[in-house]
Amino acid sequence: MLTTDFGDLLAERMQLAHREIATRWFGRLLDLLPVDAREVFPSSLLDHIPALIVEIAASLREPNTAFAANTAMLDKARELGSLRHAQRASLHQVVREYQILGSILVTFVAEQLDALGLEPPPADTVRLVARLHEAVNVLSQATIESFVALYTQTIADQHARLEEFTRLAAHEWRQPLGAIQFAVSLLDRDDGSPERRERRLDTLRRNVAHLVALTRKLESVARLHGSGDDDLLLQTVPASTVVQEAARQLRDAADAQGVELRIASDLPSVTVDVGRFELIFVNLLSNAIKYADPTKDTRVVEVTGTADAAGWCRFEVRDNGLGIPSHALNTIFERFTRAHGDHAHAAQVAGVGLGLAIVDDCVRAIGGRIDVTSVEGDGTTFTVSIPESPGAPLLDRAT
Numbered sequence: 230m231l232t233t234d235f236g237d238l239l240a241e242r243m244q245l246a247h248r249e250i251a252t253r254w255f256g257r258l259l260d261l262l263p264v265d266a267r268e269v270f271p272s273s274l275l276d277h278i279p280a281l282i283v284e285i286a287a288s289l290r291e292p293n294t295a296f297a298a299n300t301a302m303l304d305k306a307r308e309l310g311s312l313r314h315a316q317r318a319s320l321h322q323v324v325r326e327y328q329i330l331g332s333i334l335v336t337f338v339a340e341q342l343d344a345l346g347l348e349p350p351p352a353d354t355v356r357l358v359a360r361l362h363e364a365v366n367v368l369s370q371a372t373i374e375s376f377v378a379l380y381t382q383t384i385a386d387q388h389a390r391l392e393e394f395t396r397l398a399a400h401e402w403r404q405p406l407g408a409i410q411f412a413v414s415l416l417d418r419d420d421g422s423p424e425r426r427e428r429r430l431d432t433l434r435r436n437v438a439h440l441v442a443l444t445r446k447l448e449s450v451a452r453l454h455g456s457g458d459d460d461l462l463l464q465t466v467p468a469s470t471v472v473q474e475a476a477r478q479l480r481d482a483a484d485a486q487g488v489e490l491r492i493a494s495d496l497p498s499v500t501v502d503v504g505r506f507e508l509i510f511v512n513l514l515s516n517a518i519k520y521a522d523p524t525k526d527t528r529v530v531e532v533t534g535t536a537d538a539a540g541w542c543r544f545e546v547r548d549n550g551l552g553i554p555s556h557a558l559n560t561i562f563e564r565f566t567r568a569h570g571d572h573a574h575a576a577q578v579a580g581v582g583l584g585l586a587i588v589d590d591c592v593r594a595i596g597g598r599i600d601v602t603s604v605e606g607d608g609t610t611f612t613v614s615i616p617e618s619p620g621a622p623l624l625d626r627a628t
Contacts, residue, residue, distance in 0.1 A: 235347055235349050235353070235357075236289045236290060236357055236360075237289075237290050238345070238347075239286075239289060239338060239341055239357065240286045240287060240288075240289040240290045241286075242341050242345075243282065243285070243286035243289070243334075243337065243341075244282075244283050244286045244287070246337070247279045247282040247283050247286065248279050250279075250282050250333060250334065250337055251278045251279045251282060253333050254278060254326075254329060254330055254333055255278075257329045257333065258326065258329065277305055277308065277309050277312070278309075278330075280302075280305055281302060281305060281306065281309075281368060282330075282334075284299060284301075284302040284305075284364075285334065285361065285364040285365065285368075288360060288364050289357060289360055289361070302368065303367070303368070303371045306367075306368040306369075306371035306372045306375070307371050307372065307374070307375040308375075309372045309375075310323070310371070310372040310373065310374070310375030310376035310379070311375055311376075311379060313326075313372070313376055314375075314376050314379040314380060314383075318376075320373070320376065320377065320380070323369075323372060323373060323376055324369070324373065327365055327366075327368070327369035327372070330365055331361065331362055331365040331366075334361050334365065335358055335361060335362075338357065338358065338361070342354075405436035405437075405440050406436075406440070408432055408436045409432075409433055409436050409437065409440075411432075412429045412430075412432040412433045412436075413433070415429050416429050416430075463500055463501060463502060464500070464501070464502075464503050465498060465499070465500045465618075466498065466499065466501070466503055466506075467496065467498045468496035468497055468498060468499055468506075468534055468542070468544065469492065469493070469494055469495070469496040471503060471506055471507050471510065472492050472496060472510050472532050472544075473492050474507060475507055475510035475511045475514055476490045476492055476510075476514060476532075478511060479511065479514050479515055479518060482515065482518050482519075483514075483518050483530070486518050486519075486521045486523075486528065487521070487528050488517070488518050488521045488528045488529070488530055489527070489528065489529050489530070490514065490530050490531075491529060491530070491531035491532070492531070492532045493531070493532060493533045493534060495534075496532070496533075496534040496544065497534055497535065497536035497542045497617065498617075499542055499615065499616075499617055499618070500617070500618040501595055501615060502594070502595055505591040505594055505595055506591070506595065506615075508587060508588075508591050509588050509591045509592060509613060510532070510544075510546070512584040512585065512587050512588045513546040513584075513588055513611050513613075514530060514532075514546065515584060516584050516585060517530040517546060517548040517550060517609070518530065520548075520550045520551045520609075521548070521550045521551075522549065522550050522551050522606075522608075525549060527549070528548075528549065528550070529548065529549055530546065530547070530548045530550075531546075531547050531548075532544060532545070532546050532547075533545050533547070536617055540616060540617045540618065541614055541615070541616060541617060542614070542615055542616075542617050543612055543613070543614045544612070544613045544614075544615075545610055545611070545612050545613075546610070546611045546613070547608065547609075547610040547611075548608045548609055548610075549607065549608040550608050550609060551605070551606070552603045552604050552605035552606050552607050552608055552609055553601070553603035553605065553609055554605055555603075555605070558601060558603065561585050561601065562585050562586055562588070562589040562599070563586060588611075588613075592613055592615065595615055595616075596615065596616050597613060597614050597615035597616065598613075598614050599611060599612065599613050599614070600612045600614075
């Protein structure tokens with residue numbers, strides 16, 4: 230069978246087989262790229278690749294129309310770049326994926342020529358294959374540009390956060406270090422008064438404790454930021470035991486603020502990284518204690534929890550403190566964010582705005598989510614949802 234106009238026919242066959250071609254592509258990815266299947270098969274990617282193949286096929290029908298004019302498909306390609314960036318793919322991986330797609334499409338054309346018995350002139354075949362490569366290259370360029378732009382922005386954001394971290398850490402350390410330096414200078418000029426000496430020693434103790442606590446918190450941020458799921462050390466524990474231990478660490482701070490800590494005795498057991506799990510409650514309880522409402526006669530922080538049939542445990546940390554302003558609810562989990570900057574009492578509370586960022590890091594690391602509801606003046610409730618054990622169905626995370 231001889232034909233000089235077979236572009237429409239191959240375009241039709243490619244569009245009909247677009248999901249089969251996409252399946253081949255996914256299979257090649259699993260064979261050739263060092264990635265986990267869960268990273269290759271999200272629903273968003275399953276939607277993007279077949280749609281791109283359909284549009285590449287459509288371009289064969291109009292060989293004189295520039296594929297770069299198809300803004301809808303370029304937008305799809307850019308979305309693919311955003312998706313692969315969010316999945317932490319490498320630039321090499323993105324380039325290799327498009328190389329594989331081009332190879333599969335050319336192989337498909339060869340198979341169809343054989344199956345249909347077509348013998349087009351060599352020049353027409355070359356032009357059609359060149360058209361395929363042009364389409365793939367245009368889409369690849371759009372995806373890579375989007376990916377690189379986001380990657381570059383990520384680096385810039387990290388650099389900005391590092392500068393902010395350095396500035397705030399230096400600011401927080403300056404005050405207690407200055408107090409220590411001043412107390413030491415006074416001790417050097419000790420006039421022999423036991424009362425004055427004890428006051429200066431107390432200043433040293435308090436500021437050294439402040440520095441130790443700050444350093445530990447900053448170490449927690451660095452450790453959590455650099456660790457991955459492979460670092461999880463799983464144990465099956467009664468949640469009540471872990472939360473009671475977190476409360477024990479904060480008992481003195483709670484007593485000083487007149488806050489009663491109430492921990493339910495029937496919290497469910499979980500299989501979890503105990504270190505991260507405890508850190509979640511240490512920071513949530515600490516936050517609730519610090520922002521207790523001094524005008525209320527009764528100040529309470531309580532922790533309750535339940536497990537559902539789907540394999541998820543939900544823990545609520547509820548207080549009747551100052552509450553969080555509505556405008557701050559969307560940013561409270563960001564590093565170096567303090568929600569109560571304009572509140573007279575809260576402005577006197579020490580901290581750099583890392584506690585809730587640590588909580589969010591920990592919750593995400595163990596596969597859960599955290600939500601918050603708050604009424605300014607009434608109090609705040611944090612709800613931590615985590616899998617009862619590894620392998621529970623995925624739960625949409627809070628954004």
